[in-house]
Amino acid sequence: MTAKEAVPVRDYEPAHEDASVILPIGFTPAPVSTGGRKLLLTPRAIAVTSCLFLGAVLLVYLLVARSLIFETTPSDADVSVSGFALPLGDGHLVLPGHYSYTVSATGYLPQSGDVEVSRDSNSRHAVKLERLPGHLQVIAEPRVPVRILVNGTEVESADGLANSIPAGRKRITILSERYLPFSKEIEIEGLDNTQTLTASLRPAWANIYITSNPPGATVSVEGTVLGTTPLTAELVQGDRVVDISLPQYKTVQLPVPVTAGVDQTLTTVDLAAADGTLRVVSTPPGASVTVDGEYRGQTPMDLELASNSRHQLRFFMDGYNTVERAVDVNAGDLRDMSVTLTAVFGQVSISSSPSDAQVFIDGKLAGVAGQTFTLPTRSHNITVRKQGYEDYQTTIVPSSKLKQSVRAVLLTGEQSRWSNVPAEITHGAGGKMLLMRPDAQFTMGSSRREQGRRANEVLRKISLTRPFYVGVTEVTNREYRRFQRMHSSSHANGVSLDNDNLPVVNVSWNDAALFCNWLSARDGLKEVYRAERGRVVGFDSNANGYRLLTEAEWAWAARYERGSMRKFPWGDSLPVGKNSGNYADTSAGQIVPAVLRTYTDRYAATAPVASYNANQFGLYDFGGNVSEWIHDLYTIGTGLSLKLEENPVGPKDGDYHVVRGSSWKHAGLTELRLSYRDYGAEARDDIGFRLARWVD
Known part of the structure; x- marks a missing residue:
């Protein structure tokens, strides 16, 4: 109570009149220290407040935290978790977030990792620790050094102890020299524990009794000496080779199959006397040697000869006389033999065309052609050489009993090149073609005075020098159907034109050109004709593929003979020669309006190709059978040009192509002439074609 506080005065009613009146006394306040501040809270209040705060924090933690198990x-196993984690039963109580953990246990490899604890649910994780490797102590009976294999792979070991074997079921194999393998499956416990395995080893050898005649021979196996005969040897199982040797005797190699535990007594080995050695040399060296008819090699050489017997030796060499010797040697002897071979010569006469060519024998200049050379009777390489010509080469073996001759015909480079070009080839469809090498100037067409001449047979001066192949016959139905399998040449008034060996007809010029391109591609050649959407639009005169004959080539092949031009296939005058071709004869009277009354060719329409006589070049049917599509576009000249045309291939523009040669429908003078020309583009039943190819 402070000084300023007033004490209320209460009115009391006296109990009685004599009651004494209680008087107030003076109040003196207690002294107050002014040296410090007065505490707002007492220690007890602070303790209570702290407990309340911690309780609130713990309550919030319990509400937010999640269990991590x-x-x-x-x-x-022991589990440790990073950060603030309260152990709780089998797990930990943690706030949501990222934690690292480590799980460890005695005998196991520790495992660490990271976990993420979410706000939504508790977290549970399974951790399986890997057992530490174990150790294996192998006790071998008998006590011998061993090698240890785990699942077939050898592991390091010392005194039978193999360390750090991964835990689990393993196949243990124990190997030791001279003992059979021991194998057993065991469970390796791991956990850094050491297990013991007892291996009872069985011997892998057998006792082999070996004797020889004479005795005292040294016995060895794979280079290891075992002793001398008679001998009982312990051999490890398997296929063994036993060497039995004795001085002055041949060493015997004896194959012995050994089975563990199965003892054997081998048949006594009879030792034969050792060979003698004969060292042979010859003059000249390199002579071939036979011993008792068996070839043994060339000198110089060492010959191993059976002792105590006579041997026949023969020495021979090309160009030398044969030498024969007889010899015998003692066991272990080393003897020398020297033989001299005498050369044998023969005569070879070498001539050449042209003459005076140089002659090289075995690469060395020996003289000039026209001489006779004396040479050893062995194989020699002969080269005859002259400037401007290709070398002539041959091989010859002179004979001492007969004089031989070599005639060398030298070729120029051009001649040599053509000698390697085949004169005949077979194309991919099966037809034959012959090589033509024209070198001619001739006049193509016919004179205005020639009977039967047409206006389109204008005279042209031609120079034909480009080599080419030409079909021996016209293309047959069989050959064309390799390109168009369903093609039919049809018939003429019921007479078939479709048999395999008849010339193909009812093909347009475009069809014939596309056949040429197909055949070029099949035979790996460059196509001549350029086609777009199945239509020929041009050609490449440098291509080496198949094509149709040019008109100049056709005229030369059909007419040219020894510098002049034939008028008809059979000659220069009528009537038609016998067996000269297939024309409109009496047998075709029911099909064509006009026929040759005095000629018979046996066929009403087309005939099989090559049925009649070939012309001067070995080609068939340039007259008769079917007319032929020609490579050239059709045009008509205005008269004999003074300009010489070299290897012409026809004009660049035109709507039609040339047709040459008569057919089975023709009997008139105009058509039978080889200068007859026609034109067209579409298929007919009397027009076929013949193949050609320029030579590269």
């Missing part, structure tokens, strides 16, 4: 193998 680890299911470990083994179950008694």
Whole structure:
């Protein structure tokens, strides 16, 4: 109570009149210290407040925290978690977030990792620890050094102890020299424990009794000496080779199959006397040697000869006389033999065309052609050489009993090149073609005074020098159907034109050109004709593929003979020669309006190709059978040009192509002439074609 506080005065009613009146006394306040501040809260209040705060924090933690539980193998493993984590039963109570953990147990490899604890649910994780490797102590009976294999792979070991074997079921194999393998499956416990395995080893050898005649021979196996005969040897099982040797005797190699535990007594080995050695040399060296008819090699050489017997030796060499010797040697002897071979010569006469060419024999200049050379009777390489010509080469073996001759015909480079070009080829469809090498100037067409001449047979001066192949016959139905399998040449008034060996007809010029391109592609050649959407639009005169004959080539092949031009296939005058071709004869009277009354060719329409006589070049049917599509576009000249045309291939523009040669429908003078020309583009039943190819 302070000084300023007033004490209320209460009115009391006296109990009685004599009651004494209680008087107030003076109040003196207690002294107050002014040296410090007065505490607002007492220590007790602070303690209470702190407990309340901690309780609130713990309550919030319990509301927010989630349990993190680890299911470990083994179950008694220790788990440590980073950060603030309250152990709680089998797990930990943690706030949501990222934590690192480590799980460890005795005998196991520790495992660490990271976990993420979410706000939504508790977290549970399974952790399986890997057992530490174990160790294996192998006790071998008998006590011998061993090698240890785990699942077929050898592991390091010392005194039978193999360390750090991964835990689990393993096949253990124990190997030791001279013992059979021991194998057993065991469970390696791991956990850094050491297990013991007892291996009872069985011997892998057998006792082999070996004797020889004479005795005292040294016995060895794979280079290891075992002793001398008679001998009982312990051999490890398997296919063994036993060497039995004795001085002055031949060493015997004896194959012995050994089975563990199965003892053997071998048949006594009879030792034969050792060979003698004969060292042979010859003059000249390199002579071939036979011993008792068996070839043994060339001198110089060492010959191993059976002792105590006579041997026949023969020495021979090309160009030398044969030498024969007889010899015998003692066991272990080393003897020398020297033989001299005498050369044998023969005469070879070498001539050449042209003459005076140089002659090289075995690469060395020996003289000039026209001489006779004396040469050893062995194989020699002969080269005859002259400037401007290709070398002539041959091989010859002179004979001492007969004089031989070599005639060398030298070729120029051009001649040599053509000698390697085949004169005949067979194309991919099966037809034959012959090589033509024209070198001619001739006049193509006919004179205005020639009977039967047409206006389109204008005279032209031609120079034909480009080599080419030409079909021996016209293309047959069989050949064309390799390109168009369903093609039919049809018939003429019921007479078939479709048999395999008849010339193909009812093909347009475009069809014939596309056949040429197909055949070029098949035979790996460059196509001559340029086609777009199945239509020929041009050609490449440098291509080496198949094509149709040019008109100049056709005229030369059909007419040219020894510098002049034939008028008809059979000659220069009528009547038609016998067996000269297939024309409109009496047998075709029911099909064509006009026929040759005095000629018979046996066929009403087309005939099989090559049925009649070939012309001067060995080509068939340039007259008769079917007319032929020509490579050239059709045009008509205005008269004999003074300009010489070299290897012409026809004009660049035109609507039609040339047709040459008469057919089975023709009997008139105009058509039978080889200068007859026609034109067209579309298929007819009397027009076929013949193949050609320029030579590269």
